[in-house]
Amino acid sequence: MxxxxxxxxxxxxxxxxxxxxxxxxxxxxxxxxxxxxxxxxxxxxxxxxxxxxxxxxxxxxxxxxxxxxxxxxxxxxxxxxxxxxxxxxxxxxxxxxxxxxxxxxxxxxxxxxxxxxxxxxxxxxxxxxxxxxxxxxxxxxxxxxxxxxxxxxxxxxxxxxxxxxxCDRSPLSRSTQGEAVASPLTGDLRDVKGQERAKRALEVAAAGRHHLLMVGPPGAGKSMLASRLPGLLPPLEPAEALSSSTIHSIAGLLKDGGIPRHAPFRDPHHTASMAAIVGGGRGARPGEISLAHHGVLFMDELPEFSRQVLDTLRQPIETGEVVVARANAHIRYPCRFLLVAAANPCRCGYLAEPARSCNRAPGCGPDYLGRISGPLMDRFDLRLEVPAVKLDDLDLPSAGDSTAETAARVAAARSVQRARFARLAPDSGVSCNADAPPPILEQIAAPDADGRALIRRAAEKLGLTARGYHRVLRSARSIADLDESEKVHSQHLAEAISYRLPFMP
The missing domain is CATH 3.30.230.10 (Ribosomal Protein S5; domain 2)
Structure with missing residues (x-):
């Protein structure tokens, strides 16, 4: 038998x-x-x-x-x-x-x-x-x-x-689902002194799920800013929470049967291997980019990561999934994440600081940031410098909007985007401006005459690629959504272009 x-x-x-x-x-x-x-x-x-x-x-x-x-x-x-x-x-x-x-x-x-x-x-x-x-x-x-x-x-x-x-001798009772996991406590955006421009970029990144790169000296607050980003993101939709939790279940990271409704936040160390970042190893387990699905992947000290690891991020960023190839199978993991990266301007970190000397200036900056390949750099929608905080700023009381106030604007912008894409592309699965395909992007982010002239001049001066051009339009659309504007105007494009300034000659 x-x-x-x-x-x-x-x-x-x-x-x-x-x-x-x-x-x-x-x-x-x-x-x-x-x-x-x-x-x-x-x-x-x-x-x-x-x-x-x-x-x-x-x-x-x-x-x-x-x-x-x-x-x-x-x-x-x-x-x-x-x-x-x-x-x-x-x-x-x-x-x-x-x-x-x-x-x-x-x-x-x-x-x-x-x-x-x-x-x-x-x-x-x-x-x-x-x-x-x-x-x-x-x-x-x-x-x-x-x-x-x-x-x-x-x-x-x-x-x-x-x-x-x-054997029907002592039937078991059905299990009940666990409690939804509460969002972990994070610091308030008001705790960050100064850095108003970086806070604004953080808000734009959260509004449209735009990838963000911050470059600045040590102690400028880059990691502090990144840690506030999950608090700006709206709660996950039920389908998003289930998709994200499925990956965490495979990895054995769900605790006490709870399903998190908040966006995951992953911050791997720069010594992490390729299998740890993109997935693989024994059993082809999901990597950090998949564990950050529908959430944030923070990569601090970005140039210190292996060049091979960094270049493997290029395709997952575009497609939203990673394929771990094996001799007998191809394992697919979703990885639709918001990449936030931080980097020093050079190895010592004080290239632009007049009070400190760098005996390898000025070539140390391009050499250090040159570890980030051009194609990967091009995939960051927002790139900005985070200057050192002045001592006078530290003495000032906390200013600016709180995390709750900023998150309310982000949630409103996300709601507008979700409704827009449900109307224009109901079967595409797109819900954020960062994922808008070019045909739809040209409908929802078509610039006016002044904006078209502005972006043409910027493209010539900054050498924007086709990908860079579309990323500027996506960022401008998110800025317009935060301003509750139906159309993308020249001021929205100007702000989006200001976040695309190159760091390398």
Whole structure:
């Protein structure tokens, strides 16, 4: 007899249904797992055997074979423990096969029969919904999986509870979804003394999801400004929150079953590898750019990142997704993020400071910022200098609008954009000016006569590329939205152009 349980293998953010087939046949006593298992899956037989011993279940002295189908799909992770155990129990006539056929399960087994939490409960629930099955997962994962409301989720703490539930001896109650995670407390925009121009650029970046590069000496407040950006962004839409949380679930970063409604903020160190930034490594896990999906990716000390890492950002910035290529699969992760970067003007950081000397000036500036390739530099919608804060500014009381006041303007501008793109491009998935395709951009950001003359002069003087021209139009459209203007005027274009000044000769 061949018994079948069902589980899921993860390919990117999607789950693929896997049949766990168990056969108990005559032959020399053995326990084999086949079907391209990785090391963690192969070791499941020892965990399953020990968990059975904890329940006083003795495996027969026969040949036990577990096949993970489709056999050409790599199987990775410890979440295969529970379905393997259930398929073997069904083959031993200890669990009803017809009941098991209606269930998708995942979970790691401890040696005493407890169910250990695993990553990926949320995408597993989505797979169960598509296949119209119940989901059984560890107790700690139940609140997370229950966010997929169409799926009955049962979250026991021990293997014995799973067996009793499937045998209808002690049915489990359905899990309830966790609480929405509150936005973490961040500093107020008023805490930043001076830097009014940088605050305005931060507001424009948040309004249209425009990539921002800040260049200035150490201590000017670049990191402080970037840390205030998540507080300016509006709460995620339900679809955005689910998409972002699915990636975090795959990475095992969701805690207590809560789904964050605030934009994620990721700030990797400049020593991070390419696999850490764009995804890859063991199991082709999502990288920082995907973990920042619908949020902010802050890259401090941008020139210190590996040149190879920086250049791999160019395509994901344009397409909104990254493809991790493997010999047997191409894994796709979404990565629609707002890139905020900070850099010193040179290695010592004080190139333009008259009070400090730099023995490598003036060539050290172009050499240092030259580590950022021209094509990547061109993808920043907003580029501005952040000068050193004067001592007199530090003595002044906090001025300017607070984070809440600025966020209200940003939310209003985002609402206008969402309505506009729902009308002009309802099936495109575009909701921000930064993603507006050129045909629609020419409709919504067509400059007037004065603006056209201005941008023509700027293009000749600054050497704007076609991409740079469109990015100026997108930024100008966001500035006009903040001003509640239906049309893009010359003053909006002038401000947008002022954020495109080059840093390198």
């Amino acid at each position: 061949v018994a079948i349980a069902y589980t899921v293998a993860f390919q990117g953010v999607e789950g693929r249904l896997v049949e766990v087939q168990a056969s108990v046949a005559a032959g020399l006593p053995s326990f084999a797992i086949v079907g391209l298992p990785d090391k963690a899956v192969s070791e499941a037989r020892e965990r399953v055997r020990a968990a059975f011993n904890a329940l006083s279940i003795a495996l027969p002295s026969r040949k036990i074979t577990v096949n993970l189908s489709p056999a050409d799909l790599p199987k990775e992770g410890s979440h295969f423990d529970l379905p393997i155990a259930l398929s073997v129990l069904s083959a031993l006539d200890m669990v009803p096969a017809e009941t098991l056929a209606r269930v998708l399960s995942l979970g790691e087994l401890s040696l005493d029969g407890r169910l250990v939490p695993v990553a990926g409960a949320l995408p597993a629930a989505m797979t169960a919904a598509i296949d119209a099955r119940d989901l059984i997962c560890p107790a700690e994962c139940g609140a997370e999986a229950a966010w997929v409301a169409s799926v009955p989720v049962f979250a026991p703490a021990r293997l014995k509870q799973v067996i009793d539930h499937l």
